[in-house]
Amino acid sequence: MSARELWSHPKLAIAIVGALLVMGCNPPAPAPPPGPQAGALPPRIIPLPASLSLAGGAPFKIAKETRVTLVGANPEVAAIGETLAALLRRATDFPIPVSASSDGSGSGSVELRFGSDLASLGEDGYRLTVTSDSVRLVAGTPAGLFRGIQTIRQLLPADIESEIGVERGDWAMPALTIVDRPRFAWRGSMLDPARHFLTVKEVEQYIDLMALYKLNVLHLHLSDDQGWRIQINSRPKLTAVGSLSQIGGGPGGFYTQQDYQEIVRYAQARYITIVPEIEMPGHSRAATTAYPEVACTSTFCVDKEDTYALLDDVVREISALTPGTYIHIGGDEVEGLTPEQYARFVERAQTIVNKYGKLMIGWEEIAKAHIKPTTIVQQWKSDSVTAALQYGSKIILSPSDKAYLDMKYTATTELGLTWAALIEVNTAYNWDPAVYMPGVTEQNVVGIEAPIWGETVRNITAVEFQAMPRLAALAEVGWTPQISREWQGFRSRLAAQAPRWHYLGVNYYRSPLIPW
Amino acid sequence: MVLAGGSPFQIIRTTGIFVDGSSAEVTAIGEMLAALIRRPTGFPVVVSPIGTQSVGSIILRLAPDRTALGEEGYELRVTSDSVSLVANRPAGLFRGIQTIRQLLPPDIESEMGQERYDWSIPALSIADQPRFAYRGAMLDVSRHFFTVREVEQYLDVLALYKLNVLHLHLSDDQGWRIQIDSRPKLTAMGSLTQVGGGPGGFYTKRDYQDILRYAQARYILIVPEIDMPSHINAALIGYPELACSARPPAPYTGTDVGWSSLCVDKEETYAFVDDVIRELSAMTPGPYFHIGGDEVKTLTPEQYVKFVERVQTIVNKYGKKMIGWEEITKAHLNPTTIAHQWKSDSATAAVAYGSKLILSPAPKVYLDMKYTPATELGQHWAAYVEVRDSYDWDPATYMKGVTERDIFGVEAPMWSETLRNITAVEYLAIPRLPAVAEVAWTPQAVRNWESFRTRIVTHQRRWNYLGINFYRSPQLPW
Incomplete structure (x- = not known):
């Protein structure tokens, strides 16, 4: 039996995928010659x-004896193993016991192997080998194992996502080998609980969706004109005064420090950085509104020391609550400041962020x-990004005409x-x-x-629709090598x-471009 | 409903709402309507007491003499000059506002300003009141816990229809979801998981008050249910001395039923039941307490009957009327007790006691039934229930020996074994819940599937604005 290297040559892979798709939708006559994968979709x-x-070869089947x-x-890997077992x-x-093993684990097992000798797979990389006998997932980091589990999940029938037992003939995964790692280290999404507050559970639902992909x-946009959403003990009026409303006049809300830490923990368990x-x-x-002594026209008073004392309090407390490396200071759409005032403000904010051991990000x-070179610039409209390069700063791309999920799909989209x-x-x-950018x-x-x-978007169901x-x-776009990506293949994978x-209880837009 | 055929009423920048000045409740209803209109139109929509009415106004008025309109009836008259809404009770005004809302374009549901130059309501006259006094939905917060916010989202859907x-199913084998101060281990030990193994949760008394307030503002009654003597495992984890179950009490995340039981022959059991009913009754302004009572597989008929009758006494002692699933009709019921039909084999016995019935026929209105065999969520032990199945039935002829007069109303339960969040709940609820709402509200002679299916599809844009998930049934002309 000869292995077929479907994706080893991307152009060929695209051709094969395309051909398989055509066969799947509209079988040509005469029938193709029978082969090991005849009729099978990738x-x-x-x-x-x-x-x-x-x-x-024959697929691997999850069965009553599977372990x-x-x-x-280590305990972290054990937790990932338990996550996989719980899903299955x-x-x-099936009982799906989890056990440690010093050597290989043999027939009928889903083996998760973690070793620092596998560091060449990178931070999120993994290798997955499925035979009729066993499933072997190896990675050099726990994050790599976690990403690999998402692949196992997607290789299984969609019924695997059910909360209760499903009567089903078999739970098969195709025999294959995957060696996988992301194109970009930063693959993010941003929620805006400032404009409409989202509960901890709603944020967790979104984290679940991110983890699957x-x-x-x-990135949590925790403050804006409409609401301040994070408890700061040294500045209680931020939430006492600043969290009570939202767009449309609803009651708003805020995350206590405990809520925030719960979100951080939930994300960490899914190898997602907050x-x-x-x-x-601006x-x-x-x-x-909560602290009028730092209010000047449409911004913080950038020439007042009170402002920097407030920022210091906020950055200090949030930094202490946040295990991740980055604090985002916004910095976009500022009106009413001279260029000099704006630059001076950003530079002082950068100093404060660095003082608390964090690196700065800004729009x-x-x-x-x-x-600084360690500061990251988040592109959204492109006209001031290239200036970042002269400082040696890296760029996060969020082009608003490609990646802003709050843009309508078509002119008739309600949200x-x-x-x-x-x-x-x-x-x-x-x-x-x-x-994307010259x-x-x-x-x-x-x-x-x-x-x-x-x-x-007033709730997570609306967020998901967008x-x-x-x-x-x-x-x-963030994970897969550009040369392997191809719209026709994507749309059929997406429909599935x-x-x-x-x-999972996820709302979505039934785009007419997708063959649902 | 009579279409007047004249020019429509247009909401414009100067449109105001005039309300009965004497009633804070009516003012609050006026403010709700004003807030709705302000969001997408950006118009100021001032709410003022009735006095000098001007052209271009919406008038909300209580008419104490119009008792024929009943608790929830209303009259709505729309001309090119004004919108006049009259009801005998505030609830009637609130229901009428939902009609105004649905007469406006779907863009009215937007959270932010819409560029739209025509916010019109067709000229017409509507005289409306419900067929049944009790028009309910049930949410099972035990099999999967739902946050206060999720319950509120569901209440918003109920209000629109x-x-x-x-009816909140607050306890079952998988989780106890309401704080009871005198029995702290109920939540401390009984709330920590759910079907599928998630972390579960419970409502503090304050959470429960939040839900009650949110419901009250929408003229929706909360009916709390504590399911007993079976479906009780979660309670027994903390109080094993009350357990006479087939298995020892332990956290349970599966979906079997009927195996857990309180020891109905022990006095401690009734002290426990008294504590729970006392506290929950004190928290609940509505007149009803639902005691479950279904699917008891481990007791003799005599034990079951004795238990139900003692619990009925306790519920009545705390000033509430008892509701129980239809199995309770095996006991001797008070006429004020209500039997909740679901499978029909013991419901008719209620009629002999003079008890009323709530109809929740599983093959029609169990919203956790799959639509078709291909539906991912839900179960199918009772039936596959497509939208038309939920719509095309008449409560008055559904069961032999049960007539319109025996029926208190209709309720659509949502058991949550397969549903991990409100988005999943909505996928099963919509569009069947609006179908059931029409079964319960609209006179049978006026209802018509062809008409319903063309009306309901126009609600899709509203659901999208509101962030409501739904099933795109192939029976409907989307």
Whole structure:
């Protein structure tokens, strides 16, 4: 039996996928010659792995005797093994025990192997080998194992997502080998609980969705004109005064420090980093209403020491609550300041962030200040990004005409805005971060992020309508090598996700571009 | 409803709302309507007491003499000059506002300003009141816990379709979801998981008050249910001395039923039941307490009957009327007790006691039944229930020996074994819940599937604005 290296040559892979698709939808006559994979569709994985070869043999079947074995386990890996076992147990009703093993684990097992000798697979990389006999997942980091589990999940029938037992003939995974690692280190999304507050559970639902598509950064826009959403003990009026409303007049809300830590923990368990954003010096009306002594026209008073004392308090407390490396200071859309005032403010904010051991991120306008090479610039409209490069800063790409999930899909989409573009699923998918902006190459880009501004979305169900399926498209932009990506293949893989979303309770837009 | 055929009423920048100045309740209803209109139009929409009415106004008025309108009836007259809404009771005004809302374009549901130059309501006259007094939905917060915010989202859906009862199934084998101060181990030990193994949760008394307030503002009654003597495992984890179950009490995340039981022959059991009913009754302003009583597999008929009758006495002692699933009709019921039909084999016995019935026929209104065999969520032990199945039935002829006069109302339960969040709940609820709402509200002679299916599809845009998930049934012309 000869292995077929489906994705070893990307162009060939595309041709084969295309041919299989045609066969699947509309079988040609005469019938194709029978082969090991005749009639089979390639696995419907999103994001598409960097390399995948179907072995062509019999599949692995999860059965009553199947167990999860851990090689080289530490408590973190044991927790990942338990996550996988819990997933498998729910739908199959099989016991799926988890045990540690020093050697290989043999027949009938799903083996998770963790070893620092596998560091060449990178931070999120993994290798997955499925034979009729066993499943072997290896990685050099726990994060790599976690990403690999998402692949196992997507290789199994969608019924695996059920909360209760499903009567089903078999739980098969195709025999294959996947060697996978992400294109970009930063694969993010942003929620805006400032414009409409989202509960902890709602944020966790979004984290679940991100985890399924191997995203690894959730940026929380925790303050804006409409609301301050994070408890700061040294500045109690921020929430006491600043959290009580939202767009549309609803009651708003805020995260206690305990709530925030719960979100951080939930994200950590899914190898997702929380990046908190406190918007300054503009978009700050909720804060300046609470502390009018730092309020100047439409921004914080950048020439008052009181302002920096407030920022110090906020950055200090949030830094202490946040295990991740980054604090986002906003910095966008500032009116009423001279360029000198703005630059001075950003530079002082940068000093404060660094003082508490964190690195700074800001929207692209911050490139007008003198920023450090460790500071990251988040592009959104492109006109001040290239200035960042002269400082040696890296760039997160969030092009508003590709990756802003609050843009409407079409002119008739009820939710969302239109100022940047109408963004159908293909628009979100069909772009290359390495060539999106003149002068910005792959080396300048740390990754991409898909923001969803909250003006029109009053709950997570509405958020999901805007996010899905575009978030899955952008996850693939961030993960999969450009040369392997291809719209026709993506749309058929995407269509296969819908039953999963139904099981998981995920709302989505039924784009007419997708063959649901 | 009579379409007047004249020019419509247009909401414009100067449109105001005039309300009966004497009633704070009516003012609050006026403010709700004003807030709704302000969001997408950006118009100021001032609410003022009735006095000098001007052209271009919306008038909300209570008419104490119009008792024929009943608790929830209303009259709505729309001309090109004004919108006049009259009701005998505030609840009627609130229901009427939902009609105004649905007469406006779906863009009215937007959270932010819409560029739209025509916010018109067709000229017409509507005289409306519900067929049944009790029009409910049930949410099972035990099999999967739902946050206060999620319950509120469901209440918003109920309100849009003029439902007036949310029955909360607060306890079952998998989780105890309501704080009871005298029995702290109920939540400390009984709330920590759910089906599928998630972390569960419970409502503090304050959470429960939040839900009650949110429901009250929408003229929706909360009916709390504590399911007993079976479906009780979660309670027994902390109080094993009350357990006479087939298995020892322990956290349970599966979906079997009927195996757990209180020891109905022990006095401690009734002290426990008294504590729970006392505290929960004190927290609940509504007149009803639902005691479950279904699917008891480990007791003799005599034991079961004795238990139900003692619990009925306790419920009545704390000033509430008892509701129980239809199995309770095996006991001797007070006429004020209500039997909750679900499978029909013991419901008719209630009629002999003079008890009323709530109808929740599983093959029609169990919203956790799959739509078709391909539906991912839900179960199918009773039936596959497509939208038309939920719509095309008549409560008055559904069961032999049960007539319209025996029926208190209709309720659509949502058991949550397969549903891990409100988005999943909505996928099964919509569009069947609006179908059931029409079964319960609209006179049978006026209802018509063809009409319903063309009306319901126009609600899709509203659901999208509101962040409501739904099933795109192939029976409907989307």
